[in-house]
Amino acid sequence: MEWLNTSIDWLTLLFQEWVVVYFQMLPEALQTVILIVLKIVVIMVPLMLSVAYLTLAERKVIGSMQIRMGPNRVGFFGYSLAGFGQPIADAVKLMFKEIIIPTGANKYLFLTAPLLSLGPALAAWAVLPFGEGIVLAEVNAALLYVLALTSVGVYGVIIAGWSSNSKYALLGTMRSAAQIVSYEIAMGFALVGVLMAAGSLNLGEIVNAQRGDYGIVSWFFLPLFPLFVIYFISGVAETNRAPFDVAEGESEIVAGFHVDYSGMAFAVFFLAEYANMILIAALTSLMFLGGWLSIFPASWIALVADIPVLSWVVGDGIHWFFAKMSFFLLLFLWFRATFPRYRYDQIMRLGWKVFIPITIVWLLLVGVFVIQGWFGLGAA
Amino acid sequence: MPEIRNYTLNFGPQHPAAHGVLRLVLEMDGEVIQRADPHIGLLHRGTEKLAEYKPFNQSIPYMDRLDYVSMMCNEHGYVLALEKLLGVEAPERAQYIRVMFDEITRILNHLMWLGTHALDVGAMTMFLYCFREREDLIDMYEAVSGARMHAAYYRPGGVYRDLPDRMPRFKKSKYIDDKKVALLNESRGGSLLDFIEDFTNRFPKLVDEYETLLTDNRIWKQRTVDIAIITPENALQLGFTGPMLRGSGIEWDLRKKQPYEVYDKMDFDIPVGTNGDSYDRYLVRVEEFRQSNRIIKQCVEWLRNNPGPVMLDDHKLTPPKREDMKGDMESLIHHFKLFTEGYTLPKGEVYAAVEHPKGEFGVYLVTDGANKPYRLKIRAPGFAHMAAMNEMTQGHMLSDVTTVMGTMDVVFGEIDR
Numbered sequence: 001m002e003w004l005n006t007s008i009d010w011l012t013l014l015f016q017e018w019v020v021v022y023f024q025m026l027p028e029a030l031q032t033v034i035l036i037v038l039k040i041v042v043i044m045v046p047l048m049l050s051v052a053y054l055t056l057a058e059r060k061v062i063g064s065m066q067i068r069m070g071p072n073r074v075g076f077f078g079y080s081l082a083g084f085g086q087p088i089a090d091a092v093k094l095m096f097k098e099i100i101i102p103t104g105a106n107k108y109l110f111l112t113a114p115l116l117s118l119g120p121a122l123a124a125w126a127v128l129p130f131g132e133g134i135v136l137a138e139v140n141a142a143l144l145y146v147l148a149l150t151s152v153g154v155y156g157v158i159i160a161g162w163s164s165n166s167k168y169a170l171l172g173t174m175r176s177a178a179q180i181v182s183y184e185i186a187m188g189f190a191l192v193g194v195l196m197a198a199g200s201l202n203l204g205e206i207v208n209a210q211r212g213d214y215g216i217v218s219w220f221f222l223p224l225f226p227l228f229v230i231y232f233i234s235g236v237a238e239t240n241r242a243p244f245d246v247a248e249g250e251s252e253i254v255a256g257f258h259v260d261y262s263g264m265a266f267a268v269f270f271l272a273e274y275a276n277m278i279l280i281a282a283l284t285s286l287m288f289l290g291g292w293l294s295i296f297p298a299s300w301i302a303l304v305a306d307i308p309v310l311s312w313v314v315g316d317g318i319h320w321f322f323a324k325m326s327f328f329l330l331l332f333l334w335f336r337a338t339f340p341r342y343r344y345d346q347i348m349r350l351g352w353k354v355f356i357p358i359t360i361v362w363l364l365l366v367g368v369f370v371i372q373g374w375f376g377l378g379a380a
Numbered sequence: 381m382p383e384i385r386n387y388t389l390n391f392g393p394q395h396p397a398a399h400g401v402l403r404l405v406l407e408m409d410g411e412v413i414q415r416a417d418p419h420i421g422l423l424h425r426g427t428e429k430l431a432e433y434k435p436f437n438q439s440i441p442y443m444d445r446l447d448y449v450s451m452m453c454n455e456h457g458y459v460l461a462l463e464k465l466l467g468v469e470a471p472e473r474a475q476y477i478r479v480m481f482d483e484i485t486r487i488l489n490h491l492m493w494l495g496t497h498a499l500d501v502g503a504m505t506m507f508l509y510c511f512r513e514r515e516d517l518i519d520m521y522e523a524v525s526g527a528r529m530h531a532a533y534y535r536p537g538g539v540y541r542d543l544p545d546r547m548p549r550f551k552k553s554k555y556i557d558d559k560k561v562a563l564l565n566e567s568r569g570g571s572l573l574d575f576i577e578d579f580t581n582r583f584p585k586l587v588d589e590y591e592t593l594l595t596d597n598r599i600w601k602q603r604t605v606d607i608a609i610i611t612p613e614n615a616l617q618l619g620f621t622g623p624m625l626r627g628s629g630i631e632w633d634l635r636k637k638q639p640y641e642v643y644d645k646m647d648f649d650i651p652v653g654t655n656g657d658s659y660d661r662y663l664v665r666v667e668e669f670r671q672s673n674r675i676i677k678q679c680v681e682w683l684r685n686n687p688g689p690v691m692l693d694d695h696k697l698t699p700p701k702r703e704d705m706k707g708d709m710e711s712l713i714h715h716f717k718l719f720t721e722g723y724t725l726p727k728g729e730v731y732a733a734v735e736h737p738k739g740e741f742g743v744y745l746v747t748d749g750a751n752k753p754y755r756l757k758i759r760a761p762g763f764a765h766m767a768a769m770n771e772m773t774q775g776h777m778l779s780d781v782t783t784v785m786g787t788m789d790v791v792f793g794e795i796d797r
Binding site: 062066068167168245246249250252254337338339340341342344 | 387389395396397410411498499500501502503504505508509512593594597599600602603777778779780781782
């Protein structure tokens with residue numbers, strides 16, 4: 001054990017004397033950039049891995065709902081491990097496929113569209129807090145930023161369908177545009193409710209506004225229940241997932257907006273869809289289910305504060321955030337296995353005639369709640 | 381100002397919802413269908429012409445391949461026409477077997493329809509649930525005829541052989557262990573009749589399960605209610621038959637109105653719709669699941685208690701026993717003649733129709749006294765339904781085209797023949 005201690009000491013020394021010293025010798029601007037890039041990597045790598053394994057989870061979960069097995073062949077080193085290598089095999093396959101660009105397509109827009117789709121889905125993560133103060137960019141207008149970015153994502157879909165120069169793709173685009181105008185508004189109103197209740201646009205503060213003495217009961221999903229449901233349903237519509245997958249409409253317009261995409265260009269759309277699902281799940285948990293807050297009342301947490309592992313499990317922490325996200329992701333998959341697809345005029349009717357009126361009425365009620373001081377911040 | 385024009389969309393033949401090889405040329409105004417023009421014939425195999433060059437019995441397997449999801453019902457129509465012209469009737473046990481397998485086929489067909497219809501509308505789980513039950517039904521086909529799909533089981537003068545006493549069982553292999561084998565063989569312990577009876581006991585609950593997923597589902601209702609309404613008058617004029625006609629509220633079923641085989645001894649009801657929309661046709665077909673189940677139960681009950689021949693003893697028409705052929709010259713000659721030349725039908729013409737799962741499946745046969753038909757015309761129910769495509773989709777949206785195709789229950793094997 002002697003040698004181990006020495007080597008650890010030596011490594012620590014190396015880090016302090018060399019890495020830190022050299023790092024501090026760099027110009028300050030560069031230091032900031034490097035730190036930010038490192039933080040981005042720390043967020044992006046697990047995110048992309050989750051995206052990859054969400055596809056496997058989807059196939060497994062839907063498989064079990066449909067009395068079949070889902071992928072169970074590809075594994076590592078000769079062990080199938082319940083198909084654990086499948087996402088990686090899929091990625092490798094897609095990378096080696098040719099990206100076919102249709103003759104009549106606008107090449108630049110055609111190739112820009114997937115990036116426009118994926119970019120916002122990833123950029124939104126910059127303002128998402130994972131725990132108390134654990135956030136890449138502490139932005140005070142985070143909610144507006146998120147709303148803006150999730151709306152930009154639809155341009156990817158619209159440009160993809162339009163630039164493909166195919167009738168089927170154009171139909172997908174048209175549906176997507178119609179869908180977005182009917183859902184963005186309901187979604188925005190739902191967020192206004194959160195904003196009024198929390199008194200802040202900062203996501204970290206929104207979570208902290210949900211902190212109460214009674215755990216789960218203090219979260220926003222109870223007083224804002226209709227907004228919570230509408231936000232999540234609009235989120236499903238925004239990510240083009242079943243039952244709102246009209247832009248893709250497999251049995252109607254084959255693959256809709258991405259019917260002409262192949263290889264990695266197609267894979268990027270795929271990644272964007274799943275990254276968006278995770279994003280919506282994260283946002284819903286932050287805004288309505290108290291993000292990283294524990295489900296248990298504060299008094300219970302205080303009770304087990306001295307027990308080593310239990311106190312960590314019961315207390316607030318990032319694991320609660322992940323558990324809540326997983327719940328919403330499961331809902332996404334469950335919807336897909338259960339529901340038939342809406343027709344796109346029916347989606348618009350639902351958006352305009354049901355969701356928007358409900359949100360407006362509930363916003364008035366939230367206003368009353370706030371004036372009455374039922375959110376704790378009303379007086380301030 | 382540029383002129384605003386409709387555009388045409390080529391829907392199929394390479395389309396996931398085209399049910400095989402339908403090519404629809406749609407004239408659309410945005411997403412709204414102005415005119416739908418079905419182009420058929422991509423699966424044409426010349427069945428009717430091929431039959432003119434073959435002894436009668438050799439055309440039976442072609443009938444399986446017409447509507448390839450309701451095989452035995454097609455055979456039934458053909459065999460019935462032959463028997464009608466020959467003036468023979470199958471033994472009673474054979475008639476019960478035919479009725480039982482007609483109804484098994486009806487469930488088989490409707491399961492396929494329900495699965496693909498739901499899949500077209502976007503509910504993909506239904507498809508796999510339906511195929512779970514289809515597997516059992518196809519095992520019944522396999523047990524009785526040796527083939528899982530194209531059975532060639534009905535013959536003029538009866539059925540090819542009696543029901544087996546032992547249902548084939550799963551064996552242990554590299555992929556299925558003892559526990560799995562026991563589970564798979566749970567209902568296969570006895571004869572085929574035991575297996576069928578077990579199925580009829582299980583099946584109503586499964587139909588309820590399908591209904592929980594769809595019948596009261598708001599999205600399913602939004603997608604099917606008031607889609608492709610066909611009034612009773614229209615349905616008659618368009619030549620609709622089967623569930624398409626009954627969905628419009630006309631109580632017409634050949635099994636009741638022109639009973640063939642032993643349908644007049646069966647106790648069952650004919651479901652009819654009220655509005656003639658896709659949802660009504662859905663309900664009609666789901667109810668037919670239950671009625672078919674009832675008929676199968678009655679057949680199983682009768683077949684258990686009444687053993688007997690399943691084939692006529694007339695060796696000019698049916699093959700002699702194998703063991704007779706070994707010692708009996710007459711039988712050997714009969715066998716040789718039957719499998720080379722076949723039999724001849726008296727000169728004349730005949731039309732026989734059965735209530736096929738999709739509607740009235742009719743066979744019109746003209747003979748000139750030879751061992752082959754002079755002309756064979758098949759009246760496929762799907763053809764008349766397909767012809768109503770324009771009528772049913774006009775004014776609806778593109779998404780409804782898939783619903784309409786689902787509700788028509790089209791199979792191109794019979795339409796293109």
